[in-house]
Amino acid sequence: MTSHPFLHRCCCWYLSNAVYQRRSSRAGIMGTMLVVASLVLGGCQDKDDTQNAQAGQDTSVVSETVITKAETQDFLHSLPNTLHLARMFKRTGMPYVTGLVHNTKVAQSYVDPTAQAINLGIYSADMGYAVLHNQNQEALKSLKAVKILADALQLNVLYDAGPWLGKFERNLNNSDSVLAIMAQLQMQSDLLLRDNARYDVLYLSFAGAYAESLFLATQLEKNHPNPALIKRISEQQLALGKLILLIEGLDDPERYMILLTDMKAIQDMMLKLDVGLAEKKPEKARQMALKELYPKVETLRKRLVAQS
Amino acid sequence: MLAQRLTSPFDPAERLQVMILNLKPNFASGLLVLLLLLLTYGTNAQCDEKRVRKLTTTHLGEYSYETASFRPLSGFGNSRSIDAVFIAYGDEKYRVVNLSHGHSGEMVFQILDAKRNVIFSNEKSQSGDKHDFTAPTSGDYIIRFKYLTETKDGCVAFAIGYK
Incomplete structure (x- = not known):
């Protein structure tokens, strides 16, 4: 929420004067109560100003609203939806193979917030993969891991994952309903994270979900050759380019240097793969992917799930 | 007193x-x-999560949520044109909706394909601020908000759905 600075200033002034003069009239009391309510709704200090001060980020200062560089970038560059990616991969004929998804028993062992956000994304992608293949018990395990990490990141301040878990369990036998619930949960968490400027969690969890989707696709393609899937994998350089840009726009991007380096290397390989596919030599492109891209994706995933 | x-x-x-x-x-x-x-x-x-979520749910209809974004228009300074880029994958079905609200000026809402051709403009549309399409190729598509009169109030917002 962004409060109007002029009105905001008036409210703050009115409140301070009312307290100072100890107004006792009904109007004064009523006015004070209304102003208090107004400040609760709008916040006594402009949220954006607070964020800028805390983050020390570059800002675009214009007329009355201040928005950070990260907020602008977030609006101008949308990331795709990872559940949609999973659907596209599945449409190419990608099968479900047990044992590929991340171990849900280790969810509690992540203590670093960066690892928590990334693994929250990894479990979300596993959940989507399982639901799309009607493996709803597996999906439920992943959702429970998501909840553990969401609680660890204190996202319960923004949204309570508990009711979603209940909804999910009640609809376990209906994959369409479960998918609809997942889409709603994703929408709510996306918008709330944006509204609260939690871009670090938003992008790191996307990075985790993206890496996991890519890991599943490449592992399965390796064992079940699939040109259509290779094409979809090569297209992921578009999303990766945006993700790199957005993470680099976060406060203190040096913290994510290893992740960024890995992602840039994968992006380069994907671009090569895309060029290879454009030359209409899919077998050659596939060999190149197997040799260069797939091991790199595997290494990235191994690094992301490792408990620091 | x-x-x-x-x-x-x-x-x-x-x-x-x-x-x-x-x-x-x-x-x-x-x-x-x-x-x-x-x-x-x-x-x-005007520009908060609750309102945008409600609008997104209503306007996406049978399409699944892909993404949505919102910002106060005044945050973009004096820009009369705002381009938001999103990725569309070839052969996938999308719905893009303009959820901007609360501004006093006149606005044109357009969608441009990966080759920068205008594939939708609300000036010529019968369907209002909503466009359903199947992406012919994968690439960066653009949602363009063009403000024809000077205005800094309101919220600029959009949502994208897929099928």
Whole structure:
């Protein structure tokens, strides 16, 4: 929420004067109560100003609203939806193979917030993969891991994952309903994270979900050759380019240097793969992917799930 | 009650402060503050998660949520044109909806494909601010908001769905 600075200033002034003069009239009391309510709704200090001060980020200062560089970038560059990616991969004929998804028993062992956000994304992608293949018990395990990490990141301040878990369990036998619930949960968490400027969690969890989707696709393609899937994998350089840009726009991007380096290397390989596919030599492109891209994706995933 | 004088005749905030101080303690001041509350609440309600979520759910209809974004228009400075880029994958079905609201000026909402051709403009559309399409190729598509008159109020917002 962004409060109007002029009105905001008036409210703050009115409140301070009312307290100072100890107004006792009904109007004064009523006015004070209304102003208090107004400040609760709008916040006594402009949220954006607070964020800028805390983050020390570059800002675009214009007329009355201040928005950070990260907020602008977030609006101008949308990331795709990872559940949609999973659907596209599945449409190419990608099968479900047990044992590929991340171990849900280790969810509690992540203590670093960066690892928590990334693994929250990894479990979300596993959940989507399982639901799309009607493996709803597996999906439920992943959702429970998501909840553990969401609680660890204190996202319960923004949204309570508990009711979603209940909804999910009640609809376990209906994959369409479960998918609809997942889409709603994703929408709510996306918008709330944006509204609260939690871009670090938003992008790191996307990075985790993206890496996991890519890991599943490449592992399965390796064992079940699939040109259509290779094409979809090569297209992921578009999303990766945006993700790199957005993470680099976060406060203190040096913290994510290893992740960024890995992602840039994968992006380069994907671009090569895309060029290879454009030359209409899919077998050659596939060999190149197997040799260069797939091991790199595997290494990235191994690094992301490792408990620091 | 202390009668106040303006120190700066050009400061509207101060004018209002003095006006309130000079009022007798009756319901008028309460009403004035109620007006302030409503105005503040109106401004805040324009560009928040709850409103955008409601609009997204309503306008995406049978399409699944892909992404949505929102910002106060004033945050983009004097820009008359805002380009938001999104990825569309070849052969996938999308719905893009303009959820901008609360601005007083005239606005054109367009969608450009990966080759920068305008594939939708609300100026010529019968379907309002909504466009359903199947992406012919994968690439960066653009949602363009063009403000024809100078305006800094309101919320610029969009949502994308897929099938």
